[in-house]
Amino acid sequence: MTTRELTYVKAFNEGMHQIMAEDPDVFLIGEDVAGYGGVFHMFDGLLAEFGERRVKDTPIAEQAIIGLGVGAAARGLRPVCDLMFMDFVGVAMDQIFNQAAKMKYMFGGAVSVPLTITTAGGAGMSAAAQHSQSLEAWLAHVPGLKVAMPASPYDAKGLIVGAIRDDNPTIVVLNKKMLGVKGEVPEELYAIPFGQANVVTEGDDVTVVAIGRMVVEARKAAEALDKQGVSVELIDPRSVQPLDTETIVASVKKTNRVLIVHEAVEFGGIGAEISSQIQEQAFDYLDAPVARLAAPFAPVPYAPVLENAYVPDAARIEAAVRRLLERR
C-alpha cells in the first residue's frame, strides 16, 4: 500500500474523485460545489473530471438540496448533498430527520436511502454563533441517521468513501479548522465503515475519548503527558452514530479512568451518552467518575479571547487528565 502525505481536505477530495470514478450512480450537488469546488476546496476538480451531469451547483435551497437527495436515493442513486456549514442543517432539518432518517423504518423496510450529506463544523475561526457549531449530538439522536466526524486525513478519505457505500443516510462532518492538517494517506481507494473506533495511541493510565478536532488536541496532550510518565489511551470513535462502545468500554476496563472531550456544548452532548454507556457497562472498573471536557452552555462567541476559552485545547485536556489522575 503506497501512502503519501496529504492534507485533510485533499484526502477527502481524493476519496470523492475515486468513489465517483468507481460508481456512476454517485453524484454531487450543493452551493458552489461545482464551478468553485466548494468554499473549503472539498470538491476541487470534480466538475472538470465528471462534468455537469454529476456535479451540480444548486440555488441556495438547503431543504430542496437534501430533499432531492432523499428522492434520488430512494430511486437507487447515491447522492452526495453538501451543506457547506454544519449550521445550515437547521434549514434542511425536516428533510434530514423526518424524511431521510425515517423512510426505511416507517415504510416497513420498503425503501433504502443511501444519501450522504457532507458539511463542515467546528469553531476556532471567529465565524461566530451561526457558522461554528458542532451539532453531532442532534443528528446522532435520530434513529436512522449515521454521523461521522473524521479527525485525520486518512479518516477523511476513508469515511467519505464508507459513507457513500453505506446504504443508509450518512452525514460526514469535516472540521473546518483541520482542512490543512497533514497525514499519511494510501493512494488507492479504501473505505472505513462507520462504527469502528480508532485507537490513536495505546496506554495504561487513562483513557481519553475525543471527537473530531479534539482528537488532534488530545494527541498533543497525550504526548505531553507521556513525557511526564502518564500513558494515555486515546480513542477516536470516528462515528458518533453508530458508536463503537465496545472499544471504549474495553479501554476503560483496562485504564479505569476516562475523560471525554468534544467541542460541542457539554450539556446533552455526545459525551453524556458515552459517559452513560461506560457507567452501565464498566461501573465496577472505574476508579474515578467519568470526566467530560466540552464547551460551556453558550452559543459560539466571535471574540478570539472568548472563543479560545470556549473550545477545549491541549492544555486544558492535559489539566483535566491530571485532575482525573489525582482523584482517589
Added chain:
Amino acid sequence: MTTPTEAIDEVVPATRDVVLDLHRRMVRIRRFEESSGKLVETGEIPGFLHLYVGQEAVASGVGAVLTDDDQITSTHRGHGHAIAKGAELRPMFAELYAKTTGYCKGRGGSMHIVDMSRGMLGANAIVGGGIPIAVGAAFASQYRGDGGVAVSFFGDGATNIGAFHESANMAAVWDLPIVFVVENNGYAEFTSQERHMRLVDIAERAASYGMPGVIVDGMDALAVREAALEAVERARRGEGPTLIEAKTYRFFDHQGIKGMRIPYRDPAEVEAWKSRDAIRLIETIGIERGLVSAEEFEGIWAEVEAEINDGIEFARNSPDPDPADILDDVYTV
C-alpha cells in the same frame, strides 16, 4: 453576464438636503467597508467580512425614508444596512475588533451587528434568516397600531430559499407593513443569477404573492429613495407589502477585498458597473443641478474620514471581553 441598468433618463427630483443626506450615508458606508476590509487583510480584525462596496445606494436610499421606530433585518453583507439606519461607527468598529464596546459586546462580529435603539434588528449569517423576522417586526407594528414599518434586505440568492416565499405570502395575505428589498447584485457567492434562477427580474416574484413588484436602479440612491418612499407609505397606510428589486453590484469579492480564487466574473462586467458608481453619480447630480458644490462633497469625505479614524482608534483602545463573562446573556434573567 449582468449589465448595469442604463443611466436613468427619468430625472428624479431632489432637494439639496436629500442629496447631502444620501451622499453622507453612502460615504460613511464606503469608507467603513474599505477600511475594515484592509484591517481584515492585515489581520487586525478576525473572522470574515462580506463587504457592501458598490451597493451603498440601496441601503442609503431606503434608510433615508425610515425613522428610528421602523425596523430592518439584514444579511451577512449587513454593515451598509446598519450604517444607513444610523448606526454609529465607534461601536461598529469595536464589534469587528471583538471588543466589549462593540454593538454585540464582541460576541457577534461582522455578520451580527445589531442596534435596537435605531430599529436595526440584526444582521444574519443564515441566508434568508432575517426575512421572516422582519415579517414578525411588521406584525408587531400592525398589532400595536404604532404606524411602524419593517424592511427586510436580502440578496438575489436568498429569494431561492423557502423562508423568502413563506414570508412574502404571509405578509401579503395579512397586509403587513413590510417592504422586501432584494439587492440583486447578480451573484450568490460565485454562482451567477442565470445559473440559479430562470427569472431576469426578481420583482416578478411579487405577482405570485399578490403584492406590487418594483424594479429600481440600485446604483441611483435618489431612485431607490423614491421607490422606498412609495412602498413605505403604502405599508404605513395599511395597504400591505411591496417587493423592491434594486439592480446593483458588489465591487469586491463575495468575501473580503482580495481577488477571486477563480474568475467567476468578467473583468469588463466589473468595470462597467464600477463606471456607474453610486457615490460619483450623486455627486454629479448634485453639482450639475447646482444643489451642492464639489467642495462641499469633499468636506463630507473629510468629515467621514475623521469619523473613521476616530472609530478605529476607539475600537483599538477598547477592552477585550472577559472570558469569565462567557455565560452572560445566554438567557434573559
